[in-house]
Amino acid sequence: MNGIPMEHGLLLSAVLFALGLAGVLARRNLIMMLMSMEVMFNATGLAFIVAGSRWGQADGQVMFLLILTLAAAEVGVGLGLVLQIFRRFHTLDADSLNGMKG
Amino acid sequence: MALTLFYITSAVAIFATVMMITRLNAVHGLLYLILSLLAVGVLFFLLGAQFAAVLEVIIYAGAIMVLFVFVIMMLNQGQQTINQEQAWLQPGIWVGPSLLASILFAEMLVIVMSGGDAETGYIVNAKQVGIALYGPYLLAVELASMLLLAGLVGAYHLAKPILKIRKPERNS
Numbered sequence: 066m067n068g069i070p071m072e073h074g075l076l077l078s079a080v081l082f083a084l085g086l087a088g089v090l091a092r093r094n095l096i097m098m099l100m101s102m103e104v105m106f107n108a109t110g111l112a113f114i115v116a117g118s119r120w121g122q123a124d125g126q127v128m129f130l131l132i133l134t135l136a137a138a139e140v141g142v143g144l145g146l147v148l149q150i151f152r153r154f155h156t157l158d159a160d161s162l163n164g165m166k167g
Numbered sequence: 168m169a170l171t172l173f174y175i176t177s178a179v180a181i182f183a184t185v186m187m188i189t190r191l192n193a194v195h196g197l198l199y200l201i202l203s204l205l206a207v208g209v210l211f212f213l214l215g216a217q218f219a220a221v222l223e224v225i226i227y228a229g230a231i232m233v234l235f236v237f238v239i240m241m242l243n244q245g246q247q248t249i250n251q252e253q254a255w256l257q258p259g260i261w262v263g264p265s266l267l268a269s270i271l272f273a274e275m276l277v278i279v280m281s282g283g284d285a286e287t288g289y290i291v292n293a294k295q296v297g298i299a300l301y302g303p304y305l306l307a308v309e310l311a312s313m314l315l316l317a318g319l320v321g322a323y324h325l326a327k328p329i330l331k332i333r334k335p336e337r338n339s
Binding site for chain 2: 068069077080081085091096101103107117122124125127129134135139141145147148151152
């Protein structure tokens with residue numbers, strides 16, 4: 066049996082996810098919002114690893130690998146968008162991007 | 168022993184994340200975010216997922232954070248940056264992240280001194296992960312590769328206008 070109780074691992078994962086969500090909701094700087102999203106991805110991966118460790122299966126780590134791929138693709142596209150937004154609006158404030166074309 | 172290490176690392180991870188959210192400067196937040204990711208990597212090791220821990224350190228705390236650093240450096244330009252860098256070299260800002268990193272380092276030393284075994288019970292090693300990855304999860308690997316290709320094309324497409332604008336400036 067594993068020495069670390071599964072409930073505590075899942076609780077830590079939930080706390081980290083809530084902190085990341087609070088960061089996305091509270092911060093208006095686009096880079097800080099992307100960083101908070103990384104924390105949320107990470108918390109999800111932690112939940113999968115905890116479950117995989119609890120049941121002694123490799124599936125948890127496989128799901129973590131897929132989340133890692135998703136996070137890498139998301140960061141690449143997200144930071145490209147941040148560069149475009151900074152070039153067009155000369156600001157990183159998410160609230161200043163409230164107008165749509167059309 | 169693994170339980171104590173688990174709770175210490177959890178405290179480090181939560182503290183680093185809270186500090187990351189409340190920093191006003193993006194680079195200070197980035198320092199604490201790296202600490203948070205490293206702490207989660209230690210947690211993965213304690214949970215018996217060594218392969219995931221290594222990937223967490225190399226890809227999350229290494230590659231993805233380098234992307235963030237590049238973008239932050241690209242968006243800061245001019246005299247303001249020089250003043251900022253002068254302020255960053257003052258001691259006090261990096262003391263917090265260094266303390267948290269030394270806690271994680273001390274945990275690693277404790278694990279190594281006790282024989283490299285963190286008493287985690289069931290350890291899922293890289294071989295099992297690889298067999299699962301290229302057996303029942305083969306379709307998921309294909310989808311992940313398609314996602315990475317789409318991310319690559321998307322990032323290139325989004326950054327291309329910026330590269331086009333930079334080139335004439337260099338010639339004139």
